[in-house]
Each structure stands twice: as C-alpha cells, then as structure tokens.
Amino acid sequence: MQRDVQVTVVGRVFKPNKSKVLDLNRTLNEYFRLVKWYLSFNSKSKNLLHKSNYEEAKRLFNLNTALIQTARDKAVEVLKSFEENRKEDSILSLNRVSIRFDRRCYSFSKTTNVLTPYWLTLSLSKRKRISLPIVFGERQKQRIEEALRGEWRFSTVEMVKRNGVWYAHFALTKTVTLIDNPETIIAIDRGEVNLAVAVAISRSKPEKPMKGRFWRGEEIKRIRGLYNHIRRKLQEKGRTGKVKELKGKERRKVNQQLHIIANEIVAYAKQFPKPVIVMEDLNRIRRKFKKSKRLNRRFHNLPSRKLQTTIKYKANLEGIEVRYLPKKETGNTSKTCHRCGYVTQVKGRIFKCPNCGMEYDRDLNACINIAHRVTSSMGWGSREPPEPADVTGGVKPQANAGNPIRKGWGSSLAAISWISLRE
Numbered sequence: 179m180q181r182d183v184q185v186t187v188v189g190r191v192f193k194p195n196k197s198k199v200l201d202l203n204r205t206l207n208e209y210f211r212l213v214k215w216y217l218s219f220n221s222k223s224k225n226l227l228h229k230s231n232y233e234e235a236k237r238l239f240n241l242n243t244a245l246i247q248t249a250r251d252k253a254v255e256v257l258k259s260f261e262e263n264r265k266e267d268s269i270l271s272l273n274r275v276s277i278r279f280d281r282r283c284y285s286f287s288k289t290t291n292v293l294t295p296y297w298l299t300l301s302l303s304k305r306k307r308i309s310l311p312i313v314f315g316e317r318q319k320q321r322i323e324e325a326l327r328g329e330w331r332f333s334t335v336e337m338v339k340r341n342g343v344w345y346a347h348f349a350l351t352k353t354v355t356l357i358d359n360p361e362t363i364i365a366i367d368r369g370e371v372n373l374a375v376a377v378a379i380s381r382s383k384p385e386k387p388m389k390g391r392f393w394r395g396e397e398i399k400r401i402r403g404l405y406n407h408i409r410r411k412l413q414e415k416g417r418t419g420k421v422k423e424l425k426g427k428e429r430r431k432v433n434q435q436l437h438i439i440a441n442e443i444v445a446y447a448k449q450f451p452k453p454v455i456v457m458e459d460l461n462r463i464r465r466k467f468k469k470s471k472r473l474n475r476r477f478h479n480l481p482s483r484k485l486q487t488t489i490k491y492k493a494n495l496e497g498i499e500v501r502y503l504p505k506k507e508t509g510n511t512s513k514t515c516h517r518c519g520y521v522t523q524v525k526g527r528i529f530k531c532p533n534c535g536m537e538y539d540r541d542l543n544a545c546i547n548i549a550h551r552v553t554s555s556m557g558w559g560s561r562e563p564p565e566p567a568d569v570t571g572g573v574k575p576q577a578n579a580g581n582p583i584r585k586g587w588g589s590s591l592a593a594i595s596w597i598s599l600r601e
C-alpha cells in the first residue's frame with residue numbers, strides 16, 4: 179500500500195528590501211480581500227465557486243490566476259473547518275490568512291551564493307515577480323536539501339507574516355510503501371500520567387502481549403512546570419510581552435522532546451516483525467468534547483495530539499502504517515479487564531478486576547484492550563473465554579502484578595521492559 183507523507187519546512191525571508199516587503203504586503207491585503215470575497219458566497223463547492231466567480235475574481239483582483247484559485251480553496255477550507263468546530267451563536271470572522279502559492283506560481287532553487295544560497299521566486303500578479311533569499315535552521319535545512327536532491331516533492335508554499343516578519347512554509351510530500359499483512363500490532367495509549375504506553379501483540383500468539391513500555395514524559399512535565407513558574411513571575415511584574423515570547427520557546431522545547439519520544443516509539447515498533455501501530459484518534463475525541471470548555475482546555479493542553487501526528491509521520495516514513503481505533507471500538511478501554519472482559523470503575527493507578535482478580539497497571543491494561551479490539555476485528559483468533567473467578571477457582575489474584583512496572587517509573591524517557599503476566 180502506498181501513502182503520501184507530508185512535512186512542512188519553515189524558512190525565514192532573509193533581510194528583504196523595502197520594495198519587496200511592500201509587494202508582499204500588498205499581495206497579502208489583496209489575497210485576504212479575495213478569500214473574504216469568496217467566503218461571502220457561503221459555498222463549500224470549489225467547482226461552483228469556480229464556474230460562477232472565477233472571471234469576476236480575475237477582473238476584480240490584481241493577482242496571479244493560480245493565487246485566485248488557491249484563495250478559493252482556502253475559503254472553502256475555512257468554511258468547512260468553521261462549520262465542523264462551530265459553537266452555538268458564533269459567527270465566522272476571518273482575522274488573517276497566509277498566501278498559498280502552488281507549483282504554478284513559485285520556484286525554489288539553490289545558488290552558489292554562500293551567504294544566502296536558497297532563493298524563492300514568487301509570481302504575485304501578471305506583471306510582478308519577486309525573488310527572496312530564505313534562511314533555514316539546521317534541521318529544516320537538512321529536509322530542504324533532501325527535497326532538492328529529489329527525495330521529497332515540493333507541493334505548496336504558504337507565505338506567512340508573523341510579527342512583521344515573513345516566513346515561507348514549504349509543504350513537502352513523499353510517497354512511501356507501507357508494510358502489508360502486518361504480523362504485530364503495536365498498541366499505543368496516551369494519558370496524563372504516562373504520556374504514552376506501548377504494548378505489542380503478535381499474530382501467532384495474540385493471547386500473549388509482549389514488552390510493555392512506558393514513556394512518562396517527565397522532561398516535558400519539567401519544562402511545562404518551569405515555564406508556568408516563570409510566566410507567573412512575569413505576569414506579577416506586568417511583563418506580558420515577554421510572556422508571549424516564552425510561549426514559543428516552551429513549545430519548541432516540548433516539541434523537541436516529542437520528537438525524541440516518537441522516535442523511540444517507532445524504534446520500539448521496528449523491533450517486531452511487520453508492525454502496524456494502532457491508537458485512538460485524539461482529534462476525534464477532542465471534537466466530541468468541543469462543547470465542554472474545561473475538557474477542551476485539558477485536551478488542548480496535552481501534547482498528546484502533537485505526539486500523535488509526530489508518531490504517524492515518523493512511522494509512515496519507516497513504512498509502518500498507523501491505524502486509528504474504529505469509532506465504535508473506543509469505549510471503556512480503560513475500564514475493561516483485558517483478561518476477562520469485565521467492565522468496572524478504576525481507582526488509582528492499578529486496575530483491579532473484581533471478577534477475575536487480575537491486578538494490572540491501569541494504562542497498560544487500557545493499551546492491551548486497544549490492541550485486542552483490533553486483533554479480533556482482524557480475525558487474529560479470539561481471546562481466551564472469560565474465566566469468572568468464582569467458577570474456575572483457578573485464577574488467583576495477582577497481588578504483585580503491578581510492581582515490576584511501577585518500580586521503573588522513576589526513569590523518565592527510558593522505557594521499562596515488562597514480561598507478560600499471563601504465563
């Protein structure tokens with residue numbers, strides 16, 4: 179199976195002269211007006227908007243025809259996302275927009291100029307073309323070099339103006355071949371105490387989960403705590419400008435940690451034969467809770483959604499497919515005993531099954547449930563039938579079941595190996 183993987187590489191426009199900045203600003207204003215104009219038709223059909231308004235748009239707006247088309251696409255996207263996330267009695271207001279250039283209206287190349295080798299040429303209108311030098315950070319530069327070598331395809335460039343500075347967001351695409359007929363399910367659960375938990379289930383022995391691993395994300399919690407503290411101090415002193423600046427710094431540091439964890443999760447998956455990663459789609463969960471402000475904030479604050487995208491991207495690059503749990507399968511993953519299927523309330527970090535007596539780390543139990551729901555739908559053989567304790571008498575409560583896992587929790591990002599408790 180083939181899949182397109184997309185990545186965005188951000189570069190900064192390096193010291194543009196005044197006339198180029200004026201051209202960009204003028205184009206941004208015109209483009210913004212055009213997106214709003216398209217929005218005024220209140221239509222989500224690109225075709226319809228094109229047929230009835232394209233000629234008019236060409237006449238009214240002094241923009242390259244390719245830009246007229248991307249503005250139309252943008253208007254449709256804005257409208258769709260507004261309707262999806264709509265809260266009661268809210269009205270659509272567009273505050274800002276970035277300019278999307280597709281392959282027809284930009285070119286990008288590397289020159290021999292040592293100081294600023296990367297140049298982006300934009301076609302703004304019929305008569306106006308400008309060339310801008312772009313600078314990249316180290317990691318971004320590696321990606322863009324890969325793209326120049328042909329490892330990635332250039333798709334669009336979004337020109338973004340932030341705090342008076344212009345940035346170019348390059349969308350790069352690569353087609354990867356994903357592993358067919360998976361042999362191992364890698365289930366990932368994400369939560370607040372453990373940022374991520376992984377467990378593997380093999381096709382040949384679906385009843386026996388393997389090598390549970392925990393990522394507590396302690397470094398992320400430390401970074402967040404630290405920045406919260408600094409922010410409070412600054413707010414007391416009324417320095418709100420500085421607070422904003424810190425937000426970006428904090429985000430970059432957290433993202434760096436998420437990259438490390440995602441790399442470890444993909445490496446974990448790769449040790450098994452023909453892996454496929456399975457997790458819940460947190461974006462969907464968030465949409466479900468959009469009405470509740472408190473929950474919404476909680477989900478928004480968790481770096482789990484960002485982790486989800488990062489895992490997916492890195493896994494796909496390694497040929498590993500990421501599947502989301504089907505909607506009807508997402509209920510009660512944390513409240514169900516993975517051994518006997520009994521549903522109960524969980525208190526604390528240990529799942530205690532009143533039915534079969536199993537005691538287990540609560541996140542790991544949820545994770546195994548996620549895996550089981552997929553294995554059964556893939557026809558990997560059913561689990562053992564439920565064994566109520568009072569019937570068989572043979573299933574003993576496992577008092578120490580949680581201990582081998584908990585012992586290791588002190589070691590932050592390093593994961594802990596764990597052996598199946600069902601031997």
Ligand SMILES: [Zn+2]
Binds near residue numbers: 532
């Ligand atoms: Zn049970």
